[in-house]
Amino acid sequence: MDANGILQVEAGGFSTAVIDLFCGAGGLTYGLKSAGLTVKTGVDLDPNCKHPLEENTGAKFECRDVEDLTPADLKAWFGDADVRVLAGCAPCQPFSTYSQSRKSVDGRWELLKHFQRLAIELKPEIVTMENVPGLANQEVWKEFISALEIAKYQVSWCEVACEEYQVPQSRRRLVLLASLLGPIELQASESKLKLTVKDAIGALPKIGAGEASGDDRLHASAGLGAKNLERIQASTPGGTWRDWPEDLRAPCHRKTTGKTYPSVYGRMEWDKPAPTMTTQCYGFGNGRFGHPEQDRAISLREAAIIQSFPKEYSFLAEDDDVTFDRLGTLIGNAVPPKLGEAIGRSILAHIEAVRSGGSVLEGQLDLR
Numbered sequence: 456m457d458a459n460g461i462l463q464v465e466a467g468g469f470s471t472a473v474i475d476l477f478c479g480a481g482g483l484t485y486g487l488k489s490a491g492l493t494v495k496t497g498v499d500l501d502p503n504c505k506h507p508l509e510e511n512t513g514a515k516f517e518c519r520d521v522e523d524l525t526p527a528d529l530k531a532w533f534g535d536a537d538v539r540v541l542a543g544c545a546p547c548q549p550f551s552t553y554s555q556s557r558k559s560v561d562g563r564w565e566l567l568k569h570f571q572r573l574a575i576e577l578k579p580e581i582v583t584m585e586n587v588p589g590l591a592n593q594e595v596w597k598e599f600i601s602a603l604e605i606a607k608y609q610v611s612w613c614e615v616a617c618e619e620y621q622v623p624q625s626r627r628r629l630v631l632l633a634s635l636l637g638p639i640e641l642q643a644s645e646s647k648l649k650l651t652v653k654d655a656i657g658a659l660p661k662i663g664a665g666e667a668s669g670d671d672r673l674h675a676s677a678g679l680g681a682k683n684l685e686r687i688q689a690s691t692p693g694g695t696w697r698d699w700p701e702d703l704r705a706p707c708h709r710k711t712t713g714k715t716y717p718s719v720y721g722r723m724e725w726d727k728p729a730p731t732m733t734t735q736c737y738g739f740g741n742g743r744f745g746h747p748e749q750d751r752a753i754s755l756r757e758a759a760i761i762q763s764f765p766k767e768y769s770f771l772a773e774d775d776d777v778t779f780d781r782l783g784t785l786i787g788n789a790v791p792p793k794l795g796e797a798i799g800r801s802i803l804a805h806i807e808a809v810r811s812g813g814s815v816l817e818g819q820l821d822l823r
């Protein structure tokens with residue numbers, strides 16, 4: 456480490472620094488840090504991100520709107536690091552009432568355009584973005600890649616199945632890596648091991664619906680009304696509401712026509728990956744979020760572990776109350792740390808490859 460706490464990359468002693476835009480609770484930051492990168496600053500509008508980011512990763516939290524950031528802000532946070540990495544996960548914004556037209560799809564990705572603006576104006580050596588796979592079909596994504604290429608970045612992107620990176624969850628994500636230093640791409644997983652729900656949460660203490668564990672207040676599950684308690688008792692792992700007796704079905708389930716959603720009100724299966732964690736994953740009626748054998752939805756801690764956060768990850772300051780919607784948002788929105796770690800390893804391997812392949816890195820750095 457240098458005097459500013461910046462990690463000296465073993466590959467040749469170059470210092471690296473990362474800024475994570477839209478950092479949330481720090482899923483991506485934590486993963487990058489686990490790989491060996493130093494994230495100096497995380498930026499998010501939501502003040503609830505400060506505690507988990509700073510407590511678990513050591514990065515400094517900036518409660519700012521990315522739309523208002525300037526390249527000078529980022530420059531100050533990067534300091535004099537040799538290799539600057541701009542990371543982020545620009546979220547899609549909901550349709551506003553006046554923009555509900557097809558024409559305005561790109562308007563929902565305004566934050567991606569701000570990420571692009573900052574990358575192109577500052578030109579950090581490396582840029583990485585994680586996002587939903589559907590973004591790849593949008594014009595705004597093609598414009599982003601083309602802007603990076605015009606700015607002389609070498610760009611690669613791919614859709615990733617998170618379960619291949621030791622995330623015990625079926626979750627598909629888009630990962631982009633771009634570098635001014637040479638070709639860069641996401642490395643294959645270091646292990647072929649795929650984790651199941653049992654591997655992830657099988658050893659946690661038993662709790663009932665509406666209860667919390669004495670050892671960990673995040674191992675808390677949402678309460679269930681009498682009808683939903685009967686419903687989960689009638690549910691089998693991997694089954695659907697179709698297994699229930701007629702009187703437990705909701706009116707929409709009883710219709711013979713119209714759309715139904717078989718994957719809501721389900722129990723997870725021990726020997727498979729969990730379904731995609733969402734911001735509402737603590738609710739039995741919101742997806743296949745029932746515990747495989749206990750009569751309750753998964754707890755907040757179980758959701759975080761399924762996202763591949765370590766089981767001691769601190770999401771709340773001691774004097775903060777456990778609030779399901781606040782924590783569900785932080786957990787469900789996160790980049791799985793294990794995927795973040797794979798992105799970090801890919802960045803470090805790229806720096807090492809560039810360094811050992813010649814003087815490109817030094818040449819590029821001299822250009823600044």
Ligand SMILES: C[S@@+](CC[C@H](N)C(=O)[O-])C[C@H]1O[C@@H](n2cnc3c(N)ncnc32)[C@H](O)[C@@H]1O
Pocket residue numbers: 477478479480481482483484498499500501504519520521522543544545546566788789790791
């Ligand atoms: C998908 S989440 C990011 C998750 C995060 N990368 C992680 O791994 O935990 C998107 C984040 O963008 C934040 N956000 C939305 N609009 C923003 C804005 N204009 N400026 C800064 N942050 C914003 C949200 O508060 C949310 O935490």
